[in-house]
Amino acid sequence: MEKTDDMLERLKGQIPEVPDAAALTDSIMAAIDNLDRNAESGIKGKSAERIPLWLTVLRTASSMVAIVLLVLYMRLETGAVGNSDDERAEYLEIVAVDECEECSPAENYNLRREKMRVMSERAILKKKIYASFDL
Amino acid sequence: MQQIESDIIRRCRKGDKGAFRYVVQNCQGMVYSLSLKMLADAEEARDAVQDTFIKVWQNIGTYDDRYSFSTWVYTIASRICLDRLRKVRPIGPAETDERVFEQVADDSDPERLLESSEWVSVIKVLADGLGGKQKLVFTLSQLEGLDTAQITEITGLDAEQIKSNLYAAKKNIRERLIKMGYGKD
Numbered sequence: 326m327e328k329t330d331d332m333l334e335r336l337k338g339q340i341p342e343v344p345d346a347a348a349l350t351d352s353i354m355a356a357i358d359n360l361d362r363n364a365e366s367g368i369k370g371k372s373a374e375r376i377p378l379w380l381t382v383l384r385t386a387s388s389m390v391a392i393v394l395l396v397l398y399m400r401l402e403t404g405a406v407g408n409s410d411d412e413r414a415e416y417l418e419i420v421a422v423d424e425c426e427e428c429s430p431a432e433n434y435n436l437r438r439e440k441m442r443v444m445s446e447r448a449i450l451k452k453k454i455y456a457s458f459d460l
Numbered sequence: 461m462q463q464i465e466s467d468i469i470r471r472c473r474k475g476d477k478g479a480f481r482y483v484v485q486n487c488q489g490m491v492y493s494l495s496l497k498m499l500a501d502a503e504e505a506r507d508a509v510q511d512t513f514i515k516v517w518q519n520i521g522t523y524d525d526r527y528s529f530s531t532w533v534y535t536i537a538s539r540i541c542l543d544r545l546r547k548v549r550p551i552g553p554a555e556t557d558e559r560v561f562e563q564v565a566d567d568s569d570p571e572r573l574l575e576s577s578e579w580v581s582v583i584k585v586l587a588d589g590l591g592g593k594q595k596l597v598f599t600l601s602q603l604e605g606l607d608t609a610q611i612t613e614i615t616g617l618d619a620e621q622i623k624s625n626l627y628a629a630k631k632n633i634r635e636r637l638i639k640m641g642y643g644k645d
Contacts, residue, residue, distance in 0.1 A: 329637045332565050338605035341579045343492045349506060350484050353513045354477065360514060 397458055464529045472520050480520075484513050490530065490604075491537045497599045498541035499548075500583040502576050508544055512537040527613065535614045538600070542592045552588050557581035558640070565642060585640075586633050597622055598629035 343349055428436065464483055471479035491512050495505035515536045523532055553561075560581035564574060574582065587595050596615060600606045601622070608619050617625070 329634050329642055332642075333602050333633075335570050336574070336582070336603055339573060339603075340489055340493045341496055341574060341576050343489055343509075344502070344576055346485075346488065349488060349492075349509060350481065353484050353488070353510050354481055356510055356514055357477065357480070357517050360517075 401454065466525060469520065469523065469525070469529060472517075480517060483516070487530065487533055488513070491533060494534065494537050494599065494604060495541055496576060496579055497583055497603045498538070498595060499544060500580050500587065502580060504544060504548070508537065508540050511540050515540070528610075531610060531613045534600075534606075534610075538596055538614055542596060545592050545595070550588075551584075553581070553584040557584045561585040561640075585636075587629075588636065590629055590632060593617070594625050594629040594632070597625040598633075601626055602630075 425433065425436065464486060468479045468482055472483060488509055491509045492505055495508035495512075496502065499505050499508060512533065516533055519536075523529065557580075560578055564578055564582055587598065590598065593615075597611060597617070600611045600614060601608075606614070608622055611622050612618060615622070
């Protein structure tokens, strides 16, 4: 028989003794305890961070309302509302002239009156537009 | 291989750490043996044992009762060892390892059990240059004394692959030992 085979045969099935086996067991169990503790605190942390559903819905809804309001405000400010009342308001803006130099005082008086009428009509229209958006 | 009663495993599944301590106490010897022979480093072997039992604890719910518990633990341990082998740069045997090997080889007492440090030297000399798979098959078959069916279960290799890996490992070892002067008597 070869010497190498003989040696392999001698080594077969030999179990080396664990140096300080009790300490190794303790360290394994301690590692497992730590692992479980970390997992537990991780779960607790996560549940503490969990946001209730109603709050999420409320947040989403209020965000959406804020966006709608912002869009409406911007559209009203730029006069881009495409309904007939708005077009009329825009038209009134154009026809509202303070006075003209060539006109007689009576004509200028009429113009001022006309402007006041237009202004009040425009105010009413704007009010209507805002009301149509439930503002 | 160490057998663990199914009742103990059931208790472990329920989170009974006392039962798991019993498992560790009974199985750490075989896991340390495999790890030491695979890694040829006592500290690395202890770390591998710890990693193995952490994995066992975490995955005990997935253990299938139809198979041997020891084989399942061996499977986890061998994967951890292969993983560690991939991460560390292999260090060849030093002169002191060769001297220890010579002492062990020339020992006239066939019953003498090797110390951990002697195992490290012997493995460094024997398995130097073997690939991970060859080393695993050689360790399980030649050093741990497991049969082909058990090795198949642990490694997932079929009988032919085990045979060829073992042949290649033995050839490699024999050639190196012959170079060292350990040929035929």
